[in-house]
Amino acid sequence: MAVTAADRAHELYVESFPVLSKVLNHGSPCSKIIECMILLAFFGAKNCEEIENSMQLIWELIHKISVSTGNANKHSLSILPAAISAWTFLLSSMDGRRLSYKYWQGSISYFFHLLEEEMDEALGRAACEALTLILETGSLEKFSHQSSNINKDEIIEKLNNFILKFREQDHDQNQDYNEELDFISDVINLFEFNYLKRFLGSGFEVHMMGNKLLQNVFDFTPKYHVQHEKLWEEPTVTYFVPEARTKKTRQRLFMSPNSAYNKARTQLLNKNRDLTKMGSISE
Secondary structure, three states, X not given: OOOOOHHHHHHHHHHHHHHHHHHHHXXXXXXXXXXXXXXXXXXXXXXXXXXXXXXHXXXXXXXXXXXXXXXXXXXXXXXXXXXXXXXXXXXXXXXXXXXXXXXXXXXXXXXXXXXXXXXXXXXXXXXXXXXXXHHHHOOHHHOOOOOOOOOHHHHHHHHHHHHXXXXXXXHHHHHHHHHXXXXXXXXXXXXXXXXXXXXXXXXXXHHHHHOHHHHHHOOOOXXXXXXXXXXOOOOOOOOOOOOOXXXXXXXXXXXXXXXXXXXXXXXXXXXXXXXXXXXXXXX
């Protein structure tokens, strides 16, 4: 994410992909390994084929955990929401027209079934995000079996029911961040924003202000507040005055045309006038 050279980022992806693939296929997967894989693909992959390869790897992991639900331990089940969110995050970077027809058949039925079961809130949220992003691709036929009887209206109704269920809770948690989302242009950008914000945690704001790569992802231009230095200062005169300060004394010190205060003020005004003239000439 921090590498600014595209060739170097791709080199990291190419070198790391076989290692991470081996860990996910034969080792004990964890959410950190999954996040590492998909972030390498998101920022380092050069084309859609490489991104889909990473998506396939995550999808195989999702399938392996799901089919062994009866015998799976709690650790494996706990990373299922993270795996689904990771798959969805990579889907957000894909053009629906470039997606393969052979890889994702049946995914709509799978995520729809998760929402119906209501097994776990985190799992339901991940399935909801996945279905939403699938709808956004505009290529439902690539995610659904021909034998499936689930249509678009049913998906939207199921999503609406789930979203309404948790809207109040989400509003309470995120009401302080409403102003941050003014550069989010669509649902896909919103999902990417939320995912990276969760991943980076407290470092998200620092990255958004200084990381050109992230700024390009969201088409975001940071706003900097520049403090202009004054060219002149207000005149000040300090006096030691005895305790008996009469009205005539104040008039002599401050109101008289020949007072030190007025003399200093006149000199400063003349200086400011000269600076203004010099600025006009230079322009």
